[in-house]
Amino acid sequence: MQTRNITIIGAGIVGIATASYLRRDGHAVTVVDQRPPGEYCSFGNAGILSPGSCVPISMPGILGQVPGYLLDPLGPLALRWSYLPKAVPWLLRFVAAAERKRVERIADGLRALLSQTFEAYAPLVKNAGVEDLIHRSGYIAVYSDSKAYEADALGWKLRRDRGVVIDELDAEELRRRVPQLKGDFRMGLFLHDHGWCANPERLTKSLAAQFERDGGRILQRSVLGIDVGPDGPRALRTDAGDLPVETLVICAGSHSNEFSAALGDAVPLEAERGYHVTFSDPRFELPMPLMVPEHKCFVTPMEMGLRIAGQSEFAGIDAAPDYRRADRLATLMQRMFPGISRVDATQWMGRRPSMPDSTPVIGRATRYANTYYAFGHGHVGLCGGAPTGRLMADLIGGRPSQIDLAPYRPDRF
Numbered sequence: 001m002q003t004r005n006i007t008i009i010g011a012g013i014v015g016i017a018t019a020s021y022l023r024r025d026g027h028a029v030t031v032v033d034q035r036p037p038g039e040y041c042s043f044g045n046a047g048i049l050s051p052g053s054c055v056p057i058s059m060p061g062i063l064g065q066v067p068g069y070l071l072d073p074l075g076p077l078a079l080r081w082s083y084l085p086k087a088v089p090w091l092l093r094f095v096a097a098a099e100r101k102r103v104e105r106i107a108d109g110l111r112a113l114l115s116q117t118f119e120a121y122a123p124l125v126k127n128a129g130v131e132d133l134i135h136r137s138g139y140i141a142v143y144s145d146s147k148a149y150e151a152d153a154l155g156w157k158l159r160r161d162r163g164v165v166i167d168e169l170d171a172e173e174l175r176r177r178v179p180q181l182k183g184d185f186r187m188g189l190f191l192h193d194h195g196w197c198a199n200p201e202r203l204t205k206s207l208a209a210q211f212e213r214d215g216g217r218i219l220q221r222s223v224l225g226i227d228v229g230p231d232g233p234r235a236l237r238t239d240a241g242d243l244p245v246e247t248l249v250i251c252a253g254s255h256s257n258e259f260s261a262a263l264g265d266a267v268p269l270e271a272e273r274g275y276h277v278t279f280s281d282p283r284f285e286l287p288m289p290l291m292v293p294e295h296k297c298f299v300t301p302m303e304m305g306l307r308i309a310g311q312s313e314f315a316g317i318d319a320a321p322d323y324r325r326a327d328r329l330a331t332l333m334q335r336m337f338p339g340i341s342r343v344d345a346t347q348w349m350g351r352r353p354s355m356p357d358s359t360p361v362i363g364r365a366t367r368y369a370n371t372y373y374a375f376g377h378g379h380v381g382l383c384g385g386a387p388t389g390r391l392m393a394d395l396i397g398g399r400p401s402q403i404d405l406a407p408y409r410p411d412r413f
């Protein structure tokens with residue numbers, strides 16, 4: 001294989017996993033990021049590794065559900081009204097993606113990518129010596145009753161139809177498996193072959209450090225623009241001068257469309273903001289993560305405490321965090337685990353890079369042969385990081401792809 005000089009914008013999990021796979025192929029790889037690795041969206045996610053997470057966010061019936069969510073001031077979905085005019089084009093595409101046949105196709109694309117989650121992380125975490133971060137013991141979705149579960153029936157069918165193995169747990173079995181859980185939960189679903197990462201920030205930083213030990217280069221610079229010649233990008237304009245580029249990969253998370261638009265690909269990408277609260281001293285150990293579909297959040301046993309993460313807020317990429325949303329998550333946690341101490345709890349807001357069809361962009365720029373995209377992983381960027389990195393290495397290296405890349409094309413809208 002011919003090796004190349006490759007520059008990647010973005011040191012989140014997607015950029016670092018891509019850099020790691022490209023470096024393994026012998027390319028000269030430079031990652032440019034204004035922050036240290038793993039300090040933007042990849043810092044504070046719920047850590048869920050979910051090969052079966054093939055259910056898009058926009059599902060049939062979404063239009064009927066949204067008003068209810070929006071009228072609840074602290075519900076799982078929020079839209080700042082001043083931001084509505086800017087969000088409308090994305091929201092219209094989001095609603096259009098809920099069409100039943102399209103949902104099936106989206107689920108196929110997500111499942112093809114995410115079924116590789118554990119397998120694609122394995123060589124990276126082994127090389128970096130952080131296999132301890134990855135747990136593969138499954139997790140449980142908890143419901144207050146069977147009516148709430150039936151409301152999500154299509155989502156569970158999409159998973160089962162694509163080979164995800166799920167056991168139903170009655171109230172007694174749920175209590176046996178998770179005795180710490182209180183509150184109003186009467187049934188559960190155990191997802192086999194799922195798992196979690198006990199510290200997403202440490203994962204990204206460890207892979208980044210290993211990438212550097214293996215001869216990769218990370219530059220801490222802000223990319224201000226791209227100098228484009230007739231054959232594509234020639235240099236990055238950065239706050240520390242120009243940086244010549246030969247092959248460029250854009251992995252800039254929720255900022256990626258600023259670059260793709262300058263290269264002729266106006267991709268609909270939205271910063272879908274989410275929050276977490278990490279209870280640093282819960283005084284009990286949860287055996288595995290819990291998904292709480294009725295509140296659209298996860299509770300995950302992290303090495304730094306018990307974390308609850310969720311919420312979807314559309315307010316624009318630069319708006320100040322609204323930590324009442326984190327408070328709502330904390331209140332739910334206190335209902336699930338009465339008596340849990342909030343002393344030293346930390347809160348965080350992150351920007352998911354979200355596409356209206358919940359499917360990332362993975363592929364070559366439409367105009368330029370030397371430019372590639374890997375962004376837009378929305379709710380599943382941690383799961384999708386390593387599989388995406390491996391696909392990018394195949395694509396750039398000219399190897400046949402292990403899966404059909406058509407669902408992820410940048411020009412699909």
Ligand SMILES: Cc1cc2nc3c(=O)[nH]c(=O)nc-3n(C[C@H](O)[C@H](O)[C@H](O)COP(=O)(O)OP(=O)(O)OC[C@H]3O[C@@H](n4cnc5c(N)ncnc54)[C@H](O)[C@@H]3O)c2cc1C
Nearest residue numbers: 010012013014041042045046048223253274380381382383
């Ligand atoms: C509350 C919450 C919970 C979540 N839970 C999960 C989960 O359980 N499982 C899961 O799979 N996913 C989860 N996610 C989603 C996941 O965190 C993201 O999809 C993922 O982190 C995106 O990674 P990324 O590398 O694309 O982007 P980022 O981590 O955002 O990285 C992008 C990088 O690009 C850099 N950058 C941007 N612009 C520039 C510029 N101009 N110059 C230089 N650098 C630039 C940024 O500094 C940043 O470091 C969650 C997200 C949230 C908010």
